[in-house]
Amino acid sequence: MRIGHALLLLGPVLWVAGANLAPLVEMARISLLDVYPAAPDHVPRYGLANYALLASPIYRGAFLRSLGFAALTTLLTLLLAYPLAYAIAFATPARQRLRRLLLLIAPFWTGEIVRIFAIMLLLANRGAVNGVLRWAGIIEDPLPLLYNPFSLAAGMVYVVLLAMLLPLYAALEKLPRDLLEAAAGLGAGPWTRLRRVTLPLTREGIAAGSALVFLISLGTFAVPSILGGADTTLFSMTIGGLFASSAGRWPLGAAFGLTLLAAGLAIAACIMGWVDRRRIPTT
Amino acid sequence: MSRHRLLRFVYWGVVLCLFLPLALVALASLGDGPVVGFPIARPTLGWYAIALADPEIVRAFLVSCAAAVASTALALAMGLWTSLAIASLASPALRTLLLCGACLPLVTPGIISAISLRIYIRLLGIDPGLGAIVLGHAIHSAPYVVIVVGLRLRLVPPHLVEAARSLGAGQIRAFCSVTLPWLRPAIGAAAVLALLESFDDFLRSFFLGGYRPTLPVLIYGRLFSGLSPEIGAIATLVLALTLSVGLSGEWLFWRTRTPQGS
Numbered sequence: 319m320r321i322g323h324a325l326l327l328l329g330p331v332l333w334v335a336g337a338n339l340a341p342l343v344e345m346a347r348i349s350l351l352d353v354y355p356a357a358p359d360h361v362p363r364y365g366l367a368n369y370a371l372l373a374s375p376i377y378r379g380a381f382l383r384s385l386g387f388a389a390l391t392t393l394l395t396l397l398l399a400y401p402l403a404y405a406i407a408f409a410t411p412a413r414q415r416l417r418r419l420l421l422l423i424a425p426f427w428t429g430e431i432v433r434i435f436a437i438m439l440l441l442a443n444r445g446a447v448n449g450v451l452r453w454a455g456i457i458e459d460p461l462p463l464l465y466n467p468f469s470l471a472a473g474m475v476y477v478v479l480l481a482m483l484l485p486l487y488a489a490l491e492k493l494p495r496d497l498l499e500a501a502a503g504l505g506a507g508p509w510t511r512l513r514r515v516t517l518p519l520t521r522e523g524i525a526a527g528s529a530l531v532f533l534i535s536l537g538t539f540a541v542p543s544i545l546g547g548a549d550t551t552l553f554s555m556t557i558g559g560l561f562a563s564s565a566g567r568w569p570l571g572a573a574f575g576l577t578l579l580a581a582g583l584a585i586a587a588c589i590m591g592w593v594d595r596r597r598i599p600t601t
Numbered sequence: 602m603s604r605h606r607l608l609r610f611v612y613w614g615v616v617l618c619l620f621l622p623l624a625l626v627a628l629a630s631l632g633d634g635p636v637v638g639f640p641i642a643r644p645t646l647g648w649y650a651i652a653l654a655d656p657e658i659v660r661a662f663l664v665s666c667a668a669a670v671a672s673t674a675l676a677l678a679m680g681l682w683t684s685l686a687i688a689s690l691a692s693p694a695l696r697t698l699l700l701c702g703a704c705l706p707l708v709t710p711g712i713i714s715a716i717s718l719r720i721y722i723r724l725l726g727i728d729p730g731l732g733a734i735v736l737g738h739a740i741h742s743a744p745y746v747v748i749v750v751g752l753r754l755r756l757v758p759p760h761l762v763e764a765a766r767s768l769g770a771g772q773i774r775a776f777c778s779v780t781l782p783w784l785r786p787a788i789g790a791a792a793v794l795a796l797l798e799s800f801d802d803f804l805r806s807f808f809l810g811g812y813r814p815t816l817p818v819l820i821y822g823r824l825f826s827g828l829s830p831e832i833g834a835i836a837t838l839v840l841a842l843t844l845s846v847g848l849s850g851e852w853l854f855w856r857t858r859t860p861q862g863s
Contacts, residue, residue, distance in 0.1 A: 323689060432623075
């Protein structure tokens with residue numbers, strides 16, 4: 319019995335340690351190295367020099383821009399997904415809810431790259447939007463919609479929206495409906511009900527969705543590479559660039575990667591912590 | 602009630618906005634020139650023939666399929682094993698600890714997951730290529746298996762297992778003839794999820810791949826040299842494939858949430 323149980327645990331523990339944790343630990347080790355790969359006669363020296371390079375203006379700009387775009391994406395998806403989730407949970411007959419939700423999920427089965435291509439077709443100079451506007455006679459020359467902050471934000475939202483929608487829907491679906499009826503019975507109008515009942519009671523869903531979307535947005539590489547412009551280089555692209563060439567620049571890339579991860583997790587933790595702090599008193 | 606009408610309007614508006622770009626992909630594949638431009642004057646299906654005759658594309662498709670199948674098998678094995686191990690733990694703290702460790706790849710942002718794996722396979726002595734991609738995709742997909750299978754594992758009726766045990770079945774026999782069949786729809790749904798995650802993945806394939814790109818990596822490269830209808834044709838085929846696979850997976854997943862379906 320004991321041995322059987324130990325065997326049952328052995329595989330997963332090894333997997334978690336060897337496949338989930340070890341890559342991050344090795345990345346942390348590399349990030350402290352002065353030279354990588356080390357020459358045979360070189361004694362590796364560990365230090366924080368790579369992390370200090372973040373202070374240089376080129377890198378700092380991309381780092382802060384990444385945080386900013388991730389925050390913007392989080393806000394946009396929240397504003398878009400909340401009414402959507404609300405519409406399915408409250409303005410749809412119970413029998414149809416699942417089908418309506420599925421219809422929203424379906425576009426997200428397609429890969430990131432196909433969706434980026436789709437956004438390009440929409441926004442390119444000879445794309446659909448410019449085509450319609452020119453056909454309607456509103457514009458003469460195509461609007462520059464692609465390769466700028468606008469197309470980047472549109473692409474980000476199109477890629478990450480689902481990660482916001484599902485936690486929000488899960489939270490809204492659980493909301494006891496009699497509470498809303500009670501609030502209405504006590505004379506609360508729709509806005510008061512939203513502000514005093516619905517939003518506070520779905521705070522956990524809002525926090526979970528926001529933290530998730532923030533982390534995912536920080537990690538997107540293909541979206542900014544393709545849809546962004548010259549002035550929207552994000553930190554993920556900086557990091558990716560350091561890994562594109564030979565291994566020599568990996569320590570710097572690893573240090574930047576860990577910094578991004580730490581910043582993302584810290585902000586995600588703040589978002590989640592905000593839920594705990596503002597829990598409604600039960601009395 | 603007008604508020605509800607407004608909400609429904611928002612809903613259908615967003616559905617339209619989500620599907621419209623995908624419809625453009627299909628439309629673009631019919632393009633008549635070497636560069637996609639709307640409106641399309643003389644639609645043609647010729648690009649499908651060109652895309653399917655392109656050995657680079659066919660090979661990338663096969664690489665993607667191989668990676669998807671192999672990584673799904675590995676993710677299913679490790680994910681199933683992990684969810685059983687979690688369920689076997691008596692202490693809730695240990696259970697949470699193992700679950701969090703198993704789900705770590707879910708919260709690792711894409712670029713960091715990709716580069717940490719790139720560093721790690723070098724430590725393991727694995728060259729970039731199909732093997733590295735399979736490992737990377739499996740690591741990424743295993744948490745989904747743990748979650749989907751774990752959901753259903755909690756619904757296993759204990760009296761069924763007890764009945765099997767009291768009828769003389771050993772632990773392994775009881776597992777194979779009661780628990781495993783009960784988990785089958787969840788395993789199916791998790792498999793579909795893992796297949797899609799792998800087939801659609803760009804980041805890990807990009808950083809872990811060798812000379813033979815997967816399909817998303819190939820399309821990524823070609824996106825920089827203009828919007829050709831050929832990309833539209835490949836993307837449309839990929840779209841049709843993933844949508845139908847996804848739909849079947851969703852059907853399985855909702856069955857796993859109902860206690861009756863098995």
